[in-house]
Amino acid sequence: MDDTGIGVVLLGYGAIGQAVHRMLAPVADSVRVLGALDRAALEGTAGQVRMAGPAGQEVPVLELGAAIELADVILECASPAAVRAYGPGIIGAGTDLLVASLGALVDGRLRETLLERGPGRCHLSTGAIGGLDLIRASAGTIESIELSTRKPPAALLHPGLPTALRASIARAETTGSSRHVFGGSVADAVRLFPSNINVAAALGLAAGDMDLVRVDIVADPSATLTGHAIEVHGSGGHYRFGIENFPDPDNPATSALTARSTVSGLLRLAGHGPHFI
Structure with a gap:
């Protein structure tokens, strides 16, 4: 510089x-x-x-x-x-x-x-969420982090999805009802949704341990915003964040x-x- x-x-x-x-x-x-x-x-x-x-x-x-x-x-x-x-x-x-x-x-x-x-x-980059400064400050005291992400089905679909998971997401679209399509670790979430769930990795990096983070993904046909609900539990306190982002109009898989x-x-x-x- x-x-x-x-x-x-x-x-x-x-x-x-x-x-x-x-x-x-x-x-x-x-x-x-x-x-x-x-x-x-x-x-x-x-x-x-x-x-x-x-x-x-x-x-x-x-x-x-x-x-x-x-x-x-x-x-x-x-x-x-x-x-x-x-x-x-x-x-x-x-x-x-x-x-x-x-x-x-x-x-x-x-x-x-x-x-x-x-x-x-x-x-x-902090990407599509906030609160990472608080989580980093709390590293070492955190016992668990729960991330629940809600997106329109079309934003979750990509060519590399396993057939069963693709069908589950598509079913939410055809029925018009929200559907829980994933629950598990950061590593598995990133493997299955590499362009959708960087927020999970951000939480794990801030906390200093990816294994502290549990990820749930919901395909919601009624969703017009991408929602992230984050709950942090630990000996230093309990924290809750709710974030709703407009999707990028040119790439709905990511937030604006x-x-x-x-x-x-x-x-x-x-x-x-x-x-x-």
């Missing part, structure tokens, strides 16, 4: 990456978007030089090596698979990484690599708050206050 702010490259230029790019335009003196990494660039099939972004704000589509060399921070807003594939190389090269797809960090080995080895620093959270995080890294510590 210099006196002109921090330079950021967007790893992933789908709905979240494009929203982040738009939101950063008014604060370009603090956070400058230097480029984007899309799937073709990451896979080495990009071909000719390309640009991305709205008119007047276009940035180059970079290869990963160039992005690592240019950026102060690379913002991952692609997928858990992208974190696994490219995160260690980014951190190992000494470039900072801001991770939105926290579900990738249920893998203990990857978590250690990104959070502890350096020399680059790994920052974690996700992009805003990453922008807020980048502004904090650039020195914008107020700072709550």
Whole structure:
């Protein structure tokens, strides 16, 4: 970072990456978007030089090596698979990484690599929920965390779902009645719903133990918002959070708050206050 702010490259230029790019335009003196990494660039099939972004704000589509060399921070807003594939190389090269797809960090080995080895620093986005500062402060006193997530069935469906689970979610859609479609650990929730349940991993990371978190997912055809009900029990106190987010209009699997959270995080890294510590 210099006196002109921090330079950021967007790893992933789908709905979240494009929203982040738009939101950063008014604060370009603090956070400058230097480029984007899309799937073709990451896979080495990009071909000719390309640009991305709205008119007047276009940035180059970079290869990963160039992005690592240019950026102060690379913002991952692609997928858990992208974190696994490219995160260690980014951190190992000494470039900072801001991770939105926290579900990738249920893998203990990857978590250690990104959070502890350096020399680059790994920052974690708060994503679609709040209260993580309280949970982190309570780490060591927490006995259990219960997360109940409620989403429209269409937001839960994706090509990798097992047949029985897909049928259960579809049944909620056809009957018009809400249906409990998952109950279990963070690891299993992330495995089955990799793009839907980063909030579960965020809770486990803040608490310092993924095994403290129990996840329940409800497919609700009447839901117009994505709901997260969080209950924390421990020797230091009992806490309850209720969060209802509008879905991203371009990607209903994620919340519209996700992009805003990453922008807020980048502004904090650039020195914008107020700072709550």
